[in-house]
Amino acid sequence: MTPAALPSRALLTVDDGLCLWSDKESAMASSIDPPITPRRQLRFTLVLAAVFAVAAAFVLTPHLTRAEAQVTAASEWDGAACNVAVPGSWASSSLLPDPFLKIDGTRVTAQSQWECRRSEIKELAERTIYGDKPQPDSVTGTVTSSRITVNVSDNGRSTSFSASVQLPSGTGPFPAVIVYGGFGADTATILATGTAVVNYDPAAVGAEGTPRSNKQGAFYNLYGATSTTGVLMAQAWGVSRIIDVIEQSGGSVLEPTTGVTGCSRYGKGAFVAGAFDQRIALTMPIESGSGGVSALRSIPQESGSQPLSSTYNEQPWLGDAFSAYTGNPAGLPVDTHEVVGMIAPRGLFIMDNPHVEWLGARSGALAALGGAEVYKALGAGSNISYHSNVSDGTHCATRSEWRTPLQQSINKFLHGTGNPPALINMHSSKSANLAQWRNWTTPTLTPAGPTETTTPAETTTPAETTSPPPGGAGCTATVQMVSQWNSGWQGNVLVTAGATAISGWTLSWTWPGSQRITSSWNASVTSSGAAVTAEDIGWNGAIAAGRTATAWGFVASGASAAPVVTCTPA
Known part of the structure; x- marks a missing residue:
């Protein structure tokens, strides 16, 4: 200083x-x-x-402003x-x-x-x-x-x-x-x-x-x-x-x-x-x-x-x-x-x-x-x-x-x-x-799987949906819930290429209720009210034909939801 x-x-x-x-x-x-x-x-x-x-x-009322903050937890621990x-x-x-x-x-x-x-x-x-x-x-x-x-x-x-x-x-x-x-x-x-x-x-x-x-x-x-x-x-x-x-x-x-x-x-x-x-x-x-x-x-x-x-x-x-x-x-x-x-x-x-x-x-x-x-x-x-x-x-x-x-x-x-x-x-x-x-390697962790312990407010049931499959080319997207707690949930977004490989993607959806993204990683995300748009950040844009990639992740406030996602290839 x-x-x-x-x-x-x-x-x-x-x-x-x-x-x-x-x-x-x-x-x-x-x-x-x-x-x-x-x-x-x-x-x-x-x-x-x-x-x-x-x-x-002393009411724990979330005060959400601007584009929201990055990854934080629901409690101290x-x-x-x-x-x-x-x-x-x-x-x-x-x-x-x-x-x-x-x-x-x-x-x-x-x-x-x-x-x-x-x-x-x-x-x-x-x-x-x-x-x-x-x-x-x-x-x-x-x-x-x-x-x-x-x-x-x-x-x-x-x-x-x-x-x-x-x-x-x-x-x-x-x-x-x-x-x-x-x-x-x-x-x-x-x-x-x-x-x-x-x-x-x-x-x-x-x-x-x-x-x-x-x-x-x-x-x-x-x-x-x-x-x-x-x-x-x-x-x-x-x-x-x-x-x-x-x-x-x-x-x-x-x-x-x-x-x-x-x-x-x-x-x-x-x-x-x-x-x-x-x-x-x-x-x-x-x-x-x-x-x-x-x-x-x-x-x-x-x-x-x-x-x-x-x-x-x-x-x-x-x-x-x-x-x-x-x-x-x-x-x-x-x-x-x-x-x-x-x-x-x-x-x-x-x-x-x-x-x-x-x-x-x-x-x-x-x-x-x-x-x-x-x-x-x-x-x-x-x-x-x-x-x-x-x-x-x-x-x-x-x-x-x-x-x-x-x-x-x-x-x-x-x-x-x-x-x-x-x-x-x-x-x-x-x-x-x-x-x-080190004598250990870094594992490839699956984006969703059984949790080791849950509270009554948590669930591991996936909440997902996809846009209509493209005819021969294009891409589809899936929102998959990883975990849920009282005030929010974590989701991963899976992108699948059609019959032709894609070099990038843009996703969009509208939340069905009051859900909002409070943090995200590995995507450029913009939100306007209930509308969400996300784009790849370069290294995670390319997906081979017929393959699915866990493209990015987010934390959202409110109850878990299954928005209809539109995927547009680059």
Whole structure:
């Protein structure tokens, strides 16, 4: 971030490319600096809460605007119904674990099975890396044009914290990016896209500079100073509570479509927040290093990167259980490429700095490549981007190379317009080779199949229809439902070529009711009311004669429907 982007902060020093910043209350060093002293305390008052206790309607009414946001989930964690049994032990391997290998030893074969595989990864990552992320009994609060207040109660205890809001020009409501501690993607660029900035003080929820035996902050007020949950997960819990309040607010100021970003230690936090809350549409960690995106097994092999023992001991970022793996990452049942996969198919833009060895950019690239395989298997390969090919080595600098992909990511995943950057751009000095780190292959997952567990609101019965078969040439299209939940459903679109191969396709239909596409991938989609038009994006346009391809996918609001689809070949 530049000083201009942070008006309340002052640049103190630039030493070997490491920026130190301060505000009125504390000097906050980046994650590659020495530990900060424990000067930050949880601060909130009943007077502040009263000042901003503006009445808000706590009705979960979707506020759908523009072309809608990208892939998000119906709840913080849609796999809550999955029956995950964590084993008492697991095999050790120096290679990256197979993200598609389930705990029972079988592999994921259908996209519909990923939800429960994701839940397995979540449980294993909480157990060994981050610590648990509990669900509180009650969350209330208010949203105004300048502040969000959050009040949380659980098991007879209560706590509060707040975040400031900066609105862009124009008429809201606006989607928002939650920015960790003032360090993250360029706020000027965020605001210029018509997106609000929520400035989140993570130290108020999980403080640094504290011993593991006496953790401080709003999270630990509820769950105890000796909680084994690390600060990164505690701070991610705080992000989820902010989203709870935004959802409850009725959408008069902010839409419930959110992104999250942070740099350095706050890049670690943003990464964890995005992985453990499926409502976050866009995750943007920057220069997160060891304990962030960087593959844990790779860090000891990357000269100069922050050792795992240093990451564990510098701050209580990681859960207490990780102490068993600081010298033995091969013993972990998961690695960060699978945490990247937990974000799939939602938007993810990882930014890295190859010029500071401590940041372990090669390990970050490796995790991104491994996680990208999950995105590809889910048919959402364009929804992940990684960029470390930058010229300026200053830590947490605003970089011109990132401005366009940042804009593209925000527009696509928070506003539903344009196309994602869809790039993997590694610096030549910090490139990674996934083939050297895996002995597994990426499966071709069937677009529909039996789910491993369902709630009463879910169904796996296909809802599909086709346009009349073409006479000799042309194409037909099928809308196939993958899964359904209370407020929406996921569909895949299958395109079949007639007697002649096609080089591209355009599909159109009109919804029979109030259904609307809220996100899509692998197609250029435009909607006007109930009318939908979709075109191929080049690589998925060609279909051989008589063959059927799963062309693209979408998430829709409302009840599942079977529209009559018209397919026009290019």
